[in-house]
Amino acid sequence: MSKVLVVTTYGGPEGQRLIDREAPSPGPGEIAIEVRAAGVNPADWKRRQGAFGTSAALPVAMGLEASGVVTSVGEGVEGFAAGDEVLGSPARGLGAFAEHTVLAAGRSLAKPAEISFAAAATLPVAGTTAWDLTHQVDAEAGRTLLVLGAGGGVGRMVLQIAAARGLSVIGVASASKRGAIEAAGAAFVVSGDGAADRVRDHVPQGVDVLVDLVGGSALRALAPLVADPSGIVSAADASTAVELGGAGRRRSAGALGAITGLVRRGLVDPHVVAAYPLRDAGAAIAAVEAGHSGGKIVILP
Numbered sequence: 001m002s003k004v005l006v007v008t009t010y011g012g013p014e015g016q017r018l019i020d021r022e023a024p025s026p027g028p029g030e031i032a033i034e035v036r037a038a039g040v041n042p043a044d045w046k047r048r049q050g051a052f053g054t055s056a057a058l059p060v061a062m063g064l065e066a067s068g069v070v071t072s073v074g075e076g077v078e079g080f081a082a083g084d085e086v087l088g089s090p091a092r093g094l095g096a097f098a099e100h101t102v103l104a105a106g107r108s109l110a111k112p113a114e115i116s117f118a119a120a121a122t123l124p125v126a127g128t129t130a131w132d133l134t135h136q137v138d139a140e141a142g143r144t145l146l147v148l149g150a151g152g153g154v155g156r157m158v159l160q161i162a163a164a165r166g167l168s169v170i171g172v173a174s175a176s177k178r179g180a181i182e183a184a185g186a187a188f189v190v191s192g193d194g195a196a197d198r199v200r201d202h203v204p205q206g207v208d209v210l211v212d213l214v215g216g217s218a219l220r221a222l223a224p225l226v227a228d229p230s231g232i233v234s235a236a237d238a239s240t241a242v243e244l245g246g247a248g249r250r251r252s253a254g255a256l257g258a259i260t261g262l263v264r265r266g267l268v269d270p271h272v273v274a275a276y277p278l279r280d281a282g283a284a285i286a287a288v289e290a291g292h293s294g295g296k297i298v299i300l301p
């Protein structure tokens, strides 16, 4: 038997449970892995709360990004073999907070030896999001990019990708994140009331791109800083971004390979700030749910 964290009832964390199941077998186009690490994302608790709907039959396995070692491959899979180290997204909702799972081969990659299992497990969701946000808008070298929620899991990767592209970067976050943001080569602006005025102190002419990882009123307050609203892009609140003239995150096919390449070359560090064993997965999710993480949190089965 093999352990997996599931949602048994939609709502609060009391609906999460670690259960035993048969280690899942790969179907066509899938690869079975022994999980070595899984990244925790706000989507995990939002899904548990029913924010993405409550029609999926329960229990639903939790966890959307993983790294591990291939144990077997399904029909038609090329390029992966038992023993390979990989990273990717679970197939068929089989979850990543598990001892074993199955990945979609088309959304998986060989894990470069230079990248730890923990860091690799943060790339399929958080890493690709950071890549897409910084590439779906016109973000050429020399332009100015403002990041709201810059000190979190996606935000810290956005800062580094933007710096690697030669952009001038400003990160908005709470005071405890100043050191992390400045270390990424960005200017720091403290979040909260008056943040837009503090950004203007740095860039009186405004910014070219606003990458939003918070949404709501915090996004609305900063939006006037962007002269052309098509430069607003949000992973947190697509409907507000669209209302303001921007867009939600658009997924691109090459994002996983691209962000993995940047991490392998040492240009981006996903900043894994905490790791929890699978038996403490609830605490890992609670740490993300608290809303002020300073990087990526992972679960190590």
Ligand SMILES: NC(=O)c1ccc[n+]([C@@H]2O[C@H](COP(=O)([O-])OP(=O)(O)OC[C@H]3O[C@@H](n4cnc5c(N)ncnc54)[C@H](OP(=O)(O)O)[C@@H]3O)[C@@H](O)[C@H]2O)c1
Binding pocket: 041, 042, 043, 125, 126, 129, 148, 149, 150, 151, 152, 153, 154, 155, 172, 173, 174, 175, 177, 191, 192, 213, 214, 218, 235, 236, 237, 249, 288, 291, 292, 293, 294, 295
């Ligand atoms: N659409 C997609 O495909 C996709 C993919 C990944 C993530 N997302 C979404 O993107 C968002 C960020 O994800 P993440 O993984 O980076 O989350 P995270 O690691 O929890 O970071 C979120 C950051 O937001 C900041 N924050 C929270 N409330 C704030 C407020 N009122 N004003 C300013 N900053 C605030 C927090 O920093 P402080 O402590 O500094 O306040 C925290 O570091 C989430 O909403 C997530 O669901 C979407």
